[in-house]
Amino acid sequence: MSGCEGCASASPDGTCTSSTGCDKPEDQKLKRTLGRIKHKIVVMSGKGGVGKSTVAANIAVALSLAGKKVGLLDVDVHGPSVPRLLSLKGQQPHIGDQVMEPVPWSKNLSVMSLGFLLQDDRQAVIWRGPVKMGLIKQFVEDVMWGDLDFLIVDCPPGTGDEPLSTLQTLGPTAMAVIVTTPQGVAVDDVRRSVSFVGEVGNRVLGIVENMSGFACPDCGKVHYIFKTGGGEELAKESGVQFLGRIPLDPAVAESGDEGFPFMKVHRDTATGKAMEQIIAPILALPDPPKA
Incomplete structure (x- = not known):
């Protein structure tokens, strides 16, 4: 490094x-x-509503279930959703002298989110850019992450203060996983995320096409009712890796609302296998050379 x-x-x-x-x-x-962190992976998207936080949380959970030491950092200041996704609402980190302990989800997964620090989850956060930038840096350097194989960062949509501050704080070895849906209106916005990552000086690890097809809860098959392939086409166009597609599955939304990560309880389903395909290249990343 x-x-x-x-x-x-x-x-x-x-x-x-x-x-x-x-x-x-x-x-x-x-x-x-x-x-002390081997791999820094920022999950982002140029478009809201594509399931980015769900993808980030399930990547983190799956890596931890594979025996990796993982930190999950939620830097979505205005809409922190990771505490709900992992059934951690109401939890609070221990705060000491210039240090914070992340909230444990398991022995292998620790979590930090502004949602843990808000007294009322209905409270609006009205902050300008410099304050948000300072919080992101604090969540990296003042949190006792310890030795991690992976730090997964869930960013809000767009190419604004949060993703820019995150990549600048984590440095040039941080990589991005970019989430899109197949529709052209989403791909157009996500295309900007690909160029944004390159302009900042980081690398795109790959693109995930979420909500691609419909996973029928009755027959277990994936039916392509709507358009598919937009994310894969963008990956080819951009010269980056296509990590895979995840079908639209009612069980994913249900597990998120109930706070039980999909990859812990439904990994044997077609959707679970699709997520495992996406996670495999992340697990296969070689350890960086020691400084």
Whole structure:
């Protein structure tokens, strides 16, 4: 790992642009935190309503069930949904002197979200960009993540403050998993996410096509009632990996509402197998070289 990775003075290639070097205590603290995380994966989309948080939560759960040490960070400031998806609503992290302990979901999965810090989940968060940027950096460097195989970050839709701050904080080795639905109106917006990641200086790990076909709860088969293939076409056009497609499955919505991750209770279904196909290339990522 570059000595400047994650530093506020780092350029997209990880080199230092500061005239005074990287001696700030906060930069050193961030560097130490990132040095204990093997893989940083940001789940994002240019379009809202594509099931991005559900995909992020189930990727994190599946990796943890595979024996990996995983952190799940929810940086959707205005609509944090991870606490509900994992049945962690009402939980609070332990906050000490300049450190926070993430909320455990299991021995292998720890979670942090602004939703844990709001006294009322009906409370609107009305923050400008600099405040959100500061929170994201704090959630990375001040949370006691420990040694992780994967840090999965759930970003809000678009290419605004949150995904930009997240990628800049995590550094150039962070990779993006981009979620879309097959429809052209979604693919058009998601195409901008692909170019955004490249312009910031990061790599797209792959594209997921969500809500592709309908998983019939009666016969167990996937029926392609609506358009399919938009995400795969975008991957080919962009020269990035197509991770796979996930059908529209009523059980996915039900498990999310009830707080029981789909990949824990339904992994043997057609939808579960589709998600496993998406997770396989993530599990196969080689460990980065030691600094």
